[in-house]
Amino acid sequence: MIKLPPISLYIHIPWCMKKCGYCDFYSYVSKTNIPEREYIKNLLKDLEKDLKLINQRKINNIFIGGGTPSLLHNESIKILIKGIKKRVLISKHSEITIESNPKTIEYKRFRKYKQSGINRFSLGIQTFNSSLLKKIERTYNKKEAIEAIKEIKKINSNFNIDIMYGLPNQSLNNVLSDLKYAVKYNPTHISWYQLTTEPNTSFYKKKICLPNENIIFKMFNQGEKFLQKSGYIKYEISSYMKSKYKCRHNLNYWNFGDYIGIGCGAHGKITKINGDIIRTIKNKNINDFINGKYLDAKKLIAEKDKPFEYFMNAFRLYQPIYKKDFQERTNISIFEIKNKIKKALKHKYIIENANSWETTKKGKIFLNSLLKIFLN
CATH class of the missing domain: 1.10.10 (Arc Repressor Mutant, subunit A)
Known part of the structure; x- marks a missing residue:
């Protein structure tokens, strides 16, 4: 019998207020009438089915991603976390992350999320430049982004800020300004990565013009130097941390650990006791998922x-x-x-x-x- 790797749990919340032009993640656009309770009930049933595959292993970390998980109401997150803990053993020092958008209606929920067990927030800021935020089709402005960070800092010291570079018409000064704003609020983690246009996105179809390679290279070099001077340690291609604040869930991916993936379109990787490794993909159709059709595909890695x-x-x-x-x-x-x-x-x-x-x-x-x- 082989030594099984550590295992995490990924939960996909598929709804967004608006689909950004660069985004290739699986999501539904819906501002109202999200069937939260019905979806969570089926998330927990989906989890129950996958627990049969993991050989009673303890879950080390949980990551709630999307979509926009912070669209869910406080009570929904509470029911979800409580339901998971009833069904599976969770490590005592587990990291439980939720991805969040800096819209006022969403960041006002952060305190209740913390009370439900969330102990790490990941804010999708992307840029502090309101003009550039419009160009990449985000639904908030610089002021809301800053207010969201301030709100998180009041209630939780461990948080990540997502920042992108190489945006349409973005200058080197814009990039450094974004990083200066991010560092000013002293997040424990910064995810700083280049915008790329994937084939199934509207930006790709519209042939949106991005900065050339020479400009991108300057952005990368100067931005990285600034982050390192500011006390951030690079531990992965696009991840920078303060002290020991690595993103444990993502680190588990990169170390080829296992993870259960539940929810519409979620991916999972599970090692069996005979050494076989399987990948799972969940149903992308929200109606089918809510009607109990969770698994779309299960593939053995050759x-x-x-x-x-x-x-x-x-x-x-x-x-x-x-x-x-x-x-x-x-x-x-x-x-x-x-x-x-x-x-x-x-x-x-x-x-x-x-x-x-x-x-x-x-x-x-x-x-x-x-x-x-x-x-x-």
Whole structure:
């Protein structure tokens, strides 16, 4: 019997007030008449079905994402958290995160969320520039963004701010101004990432013009230097933390841990006691989901694909990748990937130590090329 990895829980809340032009996450646009209680009742039933797969493991962390989870009323979140704790063991020191939007109607709910057990908030600010917020089709302005941060700081010290760079017509000064505002409010974590346009988004279809590569490179270099000078430690490609405040749920993804995914369109990854790894995808149709049709697909990860799946996550991190962890999480011997490792070493994408590998600066820059080595 293999050593099973730690496991987290991801909960997808699919509703948004407006679909942003760059967003490719699964969501429904709905400002009113959200069937909250019915959806939560089925979320808990969905969880019950997945618990049969996890071999009585304790849930380490919970992440409520979307969509816009902060559209849910206080009582709904309370029922959800209470229902989860009735059905599964939760680690005593678990991190329970909720993604939130800085609209007044939503951030006024934060205190009640905290009372229900939420102990980490993730605010999707994206930019503090009201003009740029309009361009990327967000539903709030700079003032509301700042008020939301202030509200969180009153009730919870552990919070993340999401910021993007490379927005339409964004200047280098705009980027640095956003980071200065973010740092001013001393969040424990900053997710700072480049805007890209995915094929199934309206921005892609409209061929929205984004800054060129040279400007993006300057934004990245100067922005990263500023964050590091401000005391933020980079531990993943787009994640910066104060002290030890890593996002535990995301860290579990990147370390190839397991996670249950419940809710419309949610993805999961579960390791079985025989070493098989399965991925689950839940039904994207809200009506079908509420009528009890939860599972859309369940797929076994082929042995030949496991190294790529593992390194696709692990190479994102700024930390050693331990050979023992690779073998435990994939149930594959490192001797089976020795030729691929040799190729990565030859290109100087990684360095090898007695017990671990580490991605070089070149490997991080050419991450896609590095990952292609592990593709079959």
